[in-house]
Amino acid sequence: MPSFEEKLIRAIRTKREAEGLSIRALSAAIGVSFSTLARIERGEGLPDNNSKIRLMEWLGPEAEDAGLGFDKVAFVHFRAGKNVRSSTVRTLLKAAECLRHTLATGAHWTGQQDVDDNASPPSASLSKEELEQAAEKFRADLGLSQNEPIDSLRIEVDGVKVVPIGKTNCLDAQTVKQLRGIAGGEWSAMTIPLDADNENWVVLLNDGHTIERQRVTLLEEYWHILLGHKLTKIARIAEAYGRTYDRTEEHDAYYLASAVLLPRAAMADAVRKNRPSDEIARSFGTSSELVDYRIKRLGLWREHIGKQIKLARD
Missing domain, CATH: 1.10.10 (Arc Repressor Mutant, subunit A)
Incomplete structure (x- = not known):
């Protein structure tokens, strides 16, 4: 019986060729590198879980027709390493579910949604000058001069609550210790929508990192919200977790965070x-x-x- 990966690769090649797409065109459409897709189609490598999610979202209904599927888990902004372990993701999602239950204002809203509800065209990166101007306006709105340092941990954004991992009641002390310690290098923050309209949020912040890292991480999460960026989709495939990733949006949010801190x-x-x-x-x-x-x-x-x-x- 063909493996999950073999069925996925076969379905991708079939749809790509039927639509007359080159591997390079498919790469541009879904955000998986050309070299990775080429190796996968040649049978010289397997897609990681993050790439699987992107490929299956592109397949759409054809994924189910090919006997492929994944569990829809959550939509959040997720500041974490590319190869974050599934055990760490499971723990953070447990915290997200608890925080929603505790803080959410929308009745019976779970934070999950269908893929189509989160679909949007690829992001268009802001120009360098647009990013600089946005950062300068942000500082001006805070009443800061261009030579004045800012502690971003003191910034308050309407509709956004910041919860350091050490101050949440959603995880036991041993789990918090693990997320700060052994798993601490795998994640920086997770921003969770508290209502279906994405007007209220909670940021779960890794306070096991240095204060300098926390400052840029929190600002980056604020900018994801303020720029209306797409939510990251986290899903489980074959007992492991993967996530979507928008390189353009990550670049812009990080650039703006650095520009606010260092004018x-x-x-x-x-x-x-x-x-x-x-x-x-x-x-x-x-x-x-x-x-x-x-x-x-x-x-x-x-x-x-x-x-x-x-x-x-x-």
Whole structure:
């Protein structure tokens, strides 16, 4: 009997060829890399669970016709590593269900929905200047100057409640210890809608991370909400969990979080003054890695590291 993966690969190839799509065109449509899809179709590798979800959503009704299926589990914003273990996902989903039950305002709403309800076209990334302007307006709305640091853990957003993992009653002490410790490197935050209209949210924050990491993580979750990004779909396939992932939306949310914490004008001034990354990081309450990311994204890295250029003489 063909395995799940063999049936999936066969169904994908059949539909792709019937619709006259190249592997590259399918890659662009579903967000799985061309090289990964090519290897899968050649039988040189198997899709991971995250890719399986994307492929099965693209198959639509053809998935069931091919004897394929997956359990619809939850729709959330999920800040976690690509290869997060299923045991960690199960625990976080348990916490999400509890938080919904405790905080949700919509009667009988579970946070689950049909795939079609969450479907939307691929995201269009904001331009660099649009991202910078959005971050500057955000800081202006908070009454901050361009040289003033901000502790994002003190920001309040209407309709959003922040619950550190250590302050929830939804998990026992041993589980919290595990999510902060052994599993702590696998996830940063999970943002859960509390009503069907996505007007009220709760952010479950990993407070086992450094305060600097928590600041950028929380801001990133705020931006997912404020930009109206699609919810991540988490589903169980063959006893393991996978999730959808929108690279464009993740990029924009992270970029905006870094731009709010490390404003453009202040970074340019720091580079002009030859301030090292760790010194800038201390001034703004971030990690030096975030400072380096910000300077590179602003195109100031050469100046920051002092790399000289010149024309060779004849």
